[in-house]
Amino acid sequence: MKKILFLVVSLYFLSFNSYSQKVDGGCNTRISSIQEEWLKSWVLKHADNYRNVKSGTIYMPIKAHIVGRDNGTGYYSLATLLQVICELNTRYQPVGFYFYLDPEINFIDNSLFYEDGSSQDAYNSMAANNVADEINMYFVQASPGLCGYYAPWLDCVCIIGSCGQPGGTTITHELGHFFSLPHTFNGWEGGNTPGPAQLELVNGSNCQTAGDYFCDTPADFLSYRWNCPYQGTQTDPTGTSYNPDPTFYMSYASDICTNRFSNLQIGAMQANANTRTTLINQGTPNMTIVTKLPTNCTPSNFDFDLIPNQTILRWTKPSNAAYSLVQLASFGGGAIIKEVITSDTFLVLNNLNASSPYQWRVRGFNVGYTCDNATMFSNWNTFSTGEVFNAVSNISNEKSIYAFKNGVGENCIAYYDNANTNIETAHVKVYNALGVLQLSKDLNFGINTLSEMNEMPAGTYFAFVERKGVRISQFKLVK
Numbered sequence: 430m431k432k433i434l435f436l437v438v439s440l441y442f443l444s445f446n447s448y449s450q451k452v453d454g455g456c457n458t459r460i461s462s463i464q465e466e467w468l469k470s471w472v473l474k475h476a477d478n479y480r481n482v483k484s485g486t487i488y489m490p491i492k493a494h495i496v497g498r499d500n501g502t503g504y505y506s507l508a509t510l511l512q513v514i515c516e517l518n519t520r521y522q523p524v525g526f527y528f529y530l531d532p533e534i535n536f537i538d539n540s541l542f543y544e545d546g547s548s549q550d551a552y553n554s555m556a557a558n559n560v561a562d563e564i565n566m567y568f569v570q571a572s573p574g575l576c577g578y579y580a581p582w583l584d585c586v587c588i589i590g591s592c593g594q595p596g597g598t599t600i601t602h603e604l605g606h607f608f609s610l611p612h613t614f615n616g617w618e619g620g621n622t623p624g625p626a627q628l629e630l631v632n633g634s635n636c637q638t639a640g641d642y643f644c645d646t647p648a649d650f651l652s653y654r655w656n657c658p659y660q661g662t663q664t665d666p667t668g669t670s671y672n673p674d675p676t677f678y679m680s681y682a683s684d685i686c687t688n689r690f691s692n693l694q695i696g697a698m699q700a701n702a703n704t705r706t707t708l709i710n711q712g713t714p715n716m717t718i719v720t721k722l723p724t725n726c727t728p729s730n731f732d733f734d735l736i737p738n739q740t741i742l743r744w745t746k747p748s749n750a751a752y753s754l755v756q757l758a759s760f761g762g763g764a765i766i767k768e769v770i771t772s773d774t775f776l777v778l779n780n781l782n783a784s785s786p787y788q789w790r791v792r793g794f795n796v797g798y799t800c801d802n803a804t805m806f807s808n809w810n811t812f813s814t815g816e817v818f819n820a821v822s823n824i825s826n827e828k829s830i831y832a833f834k835n836g837v838g839e840n841c842i843a844y845y846d847n848a849n850t851n852i853e854t855a856h857v858k859v860y861n862a863l864g865v866l867q868l869s870k871d872l873n874f875g876i877n878t879l880s881e882m883n884e885m886p887a888g889t890y891f892a893f894v895e896r897k898g899v900r901i902s903q904f905k906l907v908k
């Protein structure tokens with residue numbers, strides 16, 4: 430008997446090796462022994478009456494903890510967070526759960542946590558930052574080998590940002606653990622082999638006491654990421670061919686294969702949620718759908734010379750939106766520099782670079798309806814900060830650079846430098862309203878006609894004059 434078991438186990442490992450090519454990070458989570466005992470007894474009591482727990486929707490708040498580097502960079506996107514909560518609500522609709530966002534986002538600047546979400550630093554930080562009566566969800570850059578995990582001893586989930594993207598099912602899976610669900614391959618985690626009593630037979634005869642204890646999830650021994658449909662040739666210890674179901678969120682089948690919880694899984698999650706009385710009894714969130722755009726956005730349209738350490742963004746919220754999501758980016762479709770969720774209608778930016786172009790946009794939303802809708806963001810509004818005079822006080826005569834239109838309406842830049850007899854060549858770059866570079870050329874001493882702009886469409890342009898790579902002047906040009 431032992432020999433047979435050994436042979437079977439060896440075959441599994443051979444097969445696993447072929448699947449391990451597709452490893453892209455599982456979660457390695459095992460629910461706690463207390464949860465497992467609770468689950469086993471629940472299954473035995475309720476297997477025939479699994480949807481008796483509570484009718485109606487259960488509303489629960491998510492507390493997002495966004496972990497970044499020590500210098501405050503690398504944050505998981507708040508716009509993405511809104512999208513994935515929207516997706517969660519679609520996937521958990523058959524469960525009867527509805528998640529809403531706690532608008533107080535907790536940003537944690539801790540490089541050690543950010544780079545290894547399963548480090549001691551991470552656990553210490555989670556213990557210090559967890560808040561009561563909410564689903565605590567941490568977003569980090571990496572946790573070696575994992576896409577995310579549920580920490581039973583802290584009762585929170587940790588998500589690797591790249592796995593927590595729209596379309597992925599990592600967050601859905603980890604919340605399954607949060608609500609007591611084991612993997613469908615329970616006991617096989619980390620390449621382990623369950624003992625004979627825990628080894629679920631394909632014929633289902635021991636389904637209530639082995640595997641994940643759910644008789645409506647067939648035997649599954651695949652603790653590595655696998656693609657559907659299952660194409661292996663494994664058998665269970667009785668020699669019965671093995672056919673795992675790839676559609677379960679709690680399996681390790683590829684994200685694109687998974688799309689459901691079983692009825693018993695749903696019943697167990699509902700029962701678990703109902704033990705969390707302070708989590709589930711906080712009322713109904715504001716679920717109003719915001720379809721209108723914010724208005725009166727300032728600065729906009731290439732407003733100039735904003736104070737770098739006190740630029741104030743202002744807008745009018747759509748009337749039915751309680752919150753706004755504001756995004757600041759470098760000009761020209763650059764990376765998002767800052768995202769803020771606020772109930773205010775202004776945002777003070779106090780650490781912008783001097784003499785630099787930026788763009789920003791805003792959308793209204795409510796915490797109970799975070800679904801993305803392209804019409805809800807305003808257009809990108811562009812502006813530029815001015816100079817910090819202390820920093821450029823050695824440039825004494827830059828007023829001798831100016832833009833004007835000549836007699837036939839062409840944009841020109843005059844470049845004089847009266848104090849300097851040894852004139853350095855300057856350089857001009859002209860961008861269109863989308864921040865796309867349209868023209869780059871050297872400026873000669875004297876009048877420079879930007880006749881290249883004659884071919885460009887009418888509109889607003891943005892010109893920077895640089896000398897030795899340092900910006901010395903900037904202009905808004907209208908054509």
Ligand SMILES: [Zn+2]
Nearest residue numbers: 456457458612
């Ligand atoms: Zn898992």
